[in-house]
Amino acid sequence: MSELNGSGGTVTVQVNGERVTLPRGSMLIAALLKTGAPCRISVTGEPRTALCGMGICFECRAIVDGVPQQRTCQIVCKEGMTVETQL
Amino acid sequence: MEMYDAVILGAGIVGAACAYECAALGLRVAVVEPGVPANGASSAGMGHLVVMDDSPAQLALTHYSRDLWREMQNTLPAGVEFEECGTLWVAADDEEMQEVFAKRKAYAQRGIETEVLDEQALRQAEPNLREGLVGALCVPNDAVIYPPAAAGHFLALAQQMGAKLLYGKRAVEVGKGKVVLEDSTQLTAGFIVIATGTDVSLCPWVIVNRRKGHLAITDRYPGVLRHQLVELGYLKSAHSLAEDSVAFNLQPRKTGQVLIGSSRQYGDLSNQAEPEMLRRMLERAVEYMPMLAGLSVIRVWTGFRAATPDKLPLIGPTADSSVLLAMGFEGLGITNAVGAARLVLHHITKAEIALDPQPFLPSRVGAPEALYV
Numbered sequence: 139m140s141e142l143n144g145s146g147g148t149v150t151v152q153v154n155g156e157r158v159t160l161p162r163g164s165m166l167i168a169a170l171l172k173t174g175a176p177c178r179i180s181v182t183g184e185p186r187t188a189l190c191g192m193g194i195c196f197e198c199r200a201i202v203d204g205v206p207q208q209r210t211c212q213i214v215c216k217e218g219m220t221v222e223t224q225l
Numbered sequence: 226m227e228m229y230d231a232v233i234l235g236a237g238i239v240g241a242a243c244a245y246e247c248a249a250l251g252l253r254v255a256v257v258e259p260g261v262p263a264n265g266a267s268s269a270g271m272g273h274l275v276v277m278d279d280s281p282a283q284l285a286l287t288h289y290s291r292d293l294w295r296e297m298q299n300t301l302p303a304g305v306e307f308e309e310c311g312t313l314w315v316a317a318d319d320e321e322m323q324e325v326f327a328k329r330k331a332y333a334q335r336g337i338e339t340e341v342l343d344e345q346a347l348r349q350a351e352p353n354l355r356e357g358l359v360g361a362l363c364v365p366n367d368a369v370i371y372p373p374a375a376a377g378h379f380l381a382l383a384q385q386m387g388a389k390l391l392y393g394k395r396a397v398e399v400g401k402g403k404v405v406l407e408d409s410t411q412l413t414a415g416f417i418v419i420a421t422g423t424d425v426s427l428c429p430w431v432i433v434n435r436r437k438g439h440l441a442i443t444d445r446y447p448g449v450l451r452h453q454l455v456e457l458g459y460l461k462s463a464h465s466l467a468e469d470s471v472a473f474n475l476q477p478r479k480t481g482q483v484l485i486g487s488s489r490q491y492g493d494l495s496n497q498a499e500p501e502m503l504r505r506m507l508e509r510a511v512e513y514m515p516m517l518a519g520l521s522v523i524r525v526w527t528g529f530r531a532a533t534p535d536k537l538p539l540i541g542p543t544a545d546s547s548v549l550l551a552m553g554f555e556g557l558g559i560t561n562a563v564g565a566a567r568l569v570l571h572h573i574t575k576a577e578i579a580l581d582p583q584p585f586l587p588s589r590v591g592a593p594e595a596l597y598v
Contacts, residue, residue, distance in 0.1 A: 181445065181480045199444075207444045207521050225447075 151219040166210040166221055167191065167198050177210055178224035200224050229255045229389075231573065232404050232414035234396050234427065236262035238372050238559055239551050240420035241379035242566035244388050250570065254388035255412060256380065257404065259395035263376035265422040266558055269528020271440065271476050271484055272375075273453055274368040274560045275312055278331045282537055282584035287557060288335055289580045290564030295366060297563075304374040306479045312367040313342070313350065313452045315473070315513065316359045321457040325362040332364070339364050351450055353516050362457075369453060369476055372559045399427050402547040416573050420551040422558075423531040431539060431590060433553050435529040437490040439502050444521045447481030456513065471506040473513040483520065485510050489530075498525045530555045533590075540568045540585040549573070550587045 147162040151169050158169045167188045170177055176185030177200040188198035193212045201222040202208040210221060231247045233240045236258035248254045274294050278284040298307045316322040325341055332339045340363040342350060347361045384390055391406070398405040399419065404412040419427050423435045456473040474486035488506045493499075503525055511518045533539060533553040538561060542549050549572055551565050568585065571578040 205519070206446060 149215045149217050151215050151217075151221060153221055154223055160215055162215075164215045166200075166202065166213040166215055166219065169215060170198075170200065170210060170221060176223050226411050226413055227255070228413045229253045230415045231255075231418060232257060232412050232416075233418045233420060234399070234404070235420035235422060235424075235552075236376065236380060236390070236392070237265050237267040237420060237422055238263060238376040238379070238562040239267075239422075239554065239565055240418070241376040241383070242562040243418050243420060243551055243569050244383040245379040246566040246570045247573070248383040248386040248388040250574065251386075252415075252573075254383060255391055255414075256383070256388060257391045257394065257396050257406065257412075259393065259407075262380055262392070263373040266528050266530060266554075267376050268373045269438070269440070269526060270372060270530075270556070270559055271474070271486055272306075272370045272372045272559050273312070273476060274370060275453070275557070276332065276337055276364060276367060277557060277560075278328060279536065280584075282581075283557070284331065284335060285580055286538075286564050286585070287560050288337055289567075290561045291367065293563040293567070294368060294370070294560070298368075301370070301375065302378055304371065305378055306371040306374065307368060308370075308477075308479055309366060309368040310477055311363055311365040311452045313347070313454050314362040314364070314457050315347070315354070315454055316361060316457050317513075318359060322359045324457045325360060328362050337364070338366060351452065351454065353449055353514050354454070355513060355515055358513075363452070367453060369478070370559065371478075375559075375562075396427060399548055400545050414547070416549060417547055418549045418551055418569055422552060423529050425552075428543070428548075428550060428552075431550065431553070431587065432534055433539075434491060434532045434534075435494055436532040436555065437488070437493050437496075437527055437529055438486065438556075439488040439498055439506055439525065439527050441485040441503065441507065441522045441525045442478075443483040443485070443517075444523050445481035446483060446520055449481075449483055449516070449520070450475055450477045450514070452477070454513070456509075469502065471502070471509045473509050475510060475514065483517070485517070485522070491532075496527050496529075498527050531558070535589070538565065538585055539587045539590070540565050541572050541582060541587055543587050 148159050149162045150159045153173045177187050177198045186197050189195045191211045198210045199207050200210050201224050230252035233244045233256045244256045276287045301307050329339045342361045394406040425431050454475040469490040471488045476484040488502045531553050532555045539550040539553045
């Protein structure tokens, strides 16, 4: 559980190409929220971000390390991870 | 007693199209629907508008109907999601490639545009298909729609032109220009059109088998495919009347979602999705397009095709000349709904139609003993 309870240190990920540094143990959605980048753009063109934050609502889906439709509220940041707004 | 020129039983896409055509002609129309409009095969199917050549009559009807859809495409609301994506009939071996040429010839005889793709052209058209496929026949003017929205559109237009929509009540008796609903309401009608899909309770002399199908839909992955893709092996598997079968059948939705089919089963009347059939269907899809294995499916469901023994729909008058049928469309009800509505109109008004109505007449299944009131 040391990864989740933030036993010190930081981790750096990329949000739409921008480097973001967070406390180790942060969820990926935190990185998106820190930059203000939307997770995805809805089918009607609206920007979307996390609503429930617990893996149920699927609003926080984004492209993580090249894989689309990943729930960023369920993924712990790892060093060098990339996340992109999903169009 | 309420009086109508035409009472349509069933608000699926066929009944809705019939209601629209009749109302547009100025007839007094009522639509009777016990449940929710388009709650049967109309909301379970893929919505592929496709020309099919499994018999000359089917080819004539699907061609006529598909082109009616194309003519009305600019009048359809955005929610109908009409998209002329074309169909690629994919050949996996040389035998299926012969089928490509045979199909092209049959289509050319009716003036239907097609294009033969070789292996390289197919890879260019659909880069996510596996290597080693032999080619395909492209039918560029085939299209897809979202059928429940189309049914809703036809019903709304019919209503605007004065049609009355009677929802929540089942018709229990029909005949001799009269319809009795379950609450004993009586309607008189010049014509009654039975468009109840697989429900033959009002015309029990008709044989319509429920042929179960499964579908799965993915999350949004824009650009995965551009055309509706159907394996030519489908023609072998889908026509087997006895065995359960699956076939590779993919459809791009406007939302970027991928609709994955298909399965065919007789004799299973439960609407539950079955893991074994789903597994077979999805494995077949992945065989043709390996990258599908990495996509998320967000929903699976089942539906029932209304299959007749000779694989042609029943459209036209019965022994009781006030009662017409428009049912038994199997997997082509979405495509053929608009053509069927024109045929119904032809039988009601004797209006000219550029299609031979004969092969679809219900009289071919024997002399019915209609349910007289």
